[in-house]
Amino acid sequence: MVTRKMDVEEYVVQGFKASAVAAGLKKDGGLDLALICSERISVGAGVFTLNQVKAAPVILSCENIEKGAARAIIANSGNANACSGKEGLEKARRTALLVARELHIPPDEVLVASTGVIGAPPDMDRISGAIPSLVRELSPQGIPGASQAIMTTDSFPKMSRFEGEADGIPYRIVGMAKGAGMIMPNMATMLCFLLTDIKIDLQHLRKAISSGVRKTFNRISVDGDTSTNDMVLALANGAAENGPLSPGDFEVFEEGMTSVMNELATMIVRDGEGATKLVLVRVAGAASEKDALTAVRTIANSSLVKTAFYGQDPNWGRIMAALGRSDIHMKEEDVSIWIDDVQIVEGGLGKGAEAEREAANKMEKKAFTLTVDLHQGGFEDRMMTCDLTHDYVSINANYRT
Secondary structure, eight states: OOOOHHHHHTTOOTTEEEEEEOOSOSTTOOOOEEEEEEEEEEEEEEEEOOOSSOOHHHHHHHHHHTTSEEEEEEEEESBOOOSOHHHHHHHHHHHHHHHHHHHTSOGGGEEEEEESOSSSOOOHHHHHHHHHHHHHTOBGGGHHHHHHHTOSSOSSOEEEEEEEEETTEEEEEEEEEEOSSSOOOOOOOOEEEEEEOOOOOHHHHHHHHHHHHHHTGGGBOSSSOOOSSOEEEEEEOOTTOOOSOOHHHHHHHHHHHHHHHHHHHHHHHHTOTTOOOEEEEEEEEESSHHHHHHHHHHHHHOHHHHHHHHTTOOOHHHHHHHHHHTTOOOOGGGOEEEETTEEEEETTEEOOHHHHHHHHHHTTSSEEEEEEEOOSSSEEEEEEEEOOOHHHHHHHHTSOO
């Protein structure tokens, strides 16, 4: 729980309020229902999972965000409301309607998000019973509490902020996210909400969120699973009352949004279920942009490579095997591999036992970089991943029980 006043005040964004309650949706009895509300209509943009199996809240929020305006986000943990059929969609709509009535706003200005166990609709009695309390407890200092209410297997709440100026007027961006397992966004269960008081038009907000997601959340993996519930939502309420953004102002804002998302994405991987290592995988020298991304994703999602990370074993044969099955343009005899600054493969051949011992020492750290140079062209990409441990299996084996 956040207890220091300074921690709470750091995440206040003018014109926004939030609250969180324990509605009984989580088996541990913790905070599980969050509400975020803007005092005025906000420009709204979102990016959603590309999984063909989409949770009811994703379907509804996609519809409501299409017009580019929103006032509120209600999010629950403990139940994903995915694969729940017409009943699940009706309950998502009912949730939005109940929030709208309490806030005296149209239902299509409410966005809904859920995370948790897939396969059953949420307990509507618990949600409807808690909504009046959520609205009563709305506070500018409530954003950190909301970040705790969306956690599932997360071990800590994930928040980030950025402060900038537009038209000489200060503004703030605050982001929260949840995610530790089922993480490989393709737009894990991953949710991210971004709040800002900058005055910005819909076109520029959509550009900033899309660019940021591509560079950050779409470049992380914990276990290679894309969730049914992934969404990134951004609300900009204009409370800063700045004038039109100059090209330079927008560039700073876009960089700020990306920096917030990048910090949140890194936290997600660092908090990967059971993870002990944070690993940046970098592939250079690819023949095409597609090859670079394919190669880096194949390595970052390889169970054999990730277990080697856990064992602090520079088993480069597993990396070569992953590259070989990735269906990219490559020549085995051209590949070079490094762990941090220690080269373990040159020209497709190992550099020997001493190099591997030095690399194993580097892998003892909590964070290190794996670099692969294919020597086939000028394209490169990178992805943040983690190791695969015994605890990951235990956490997910016991997830529903």
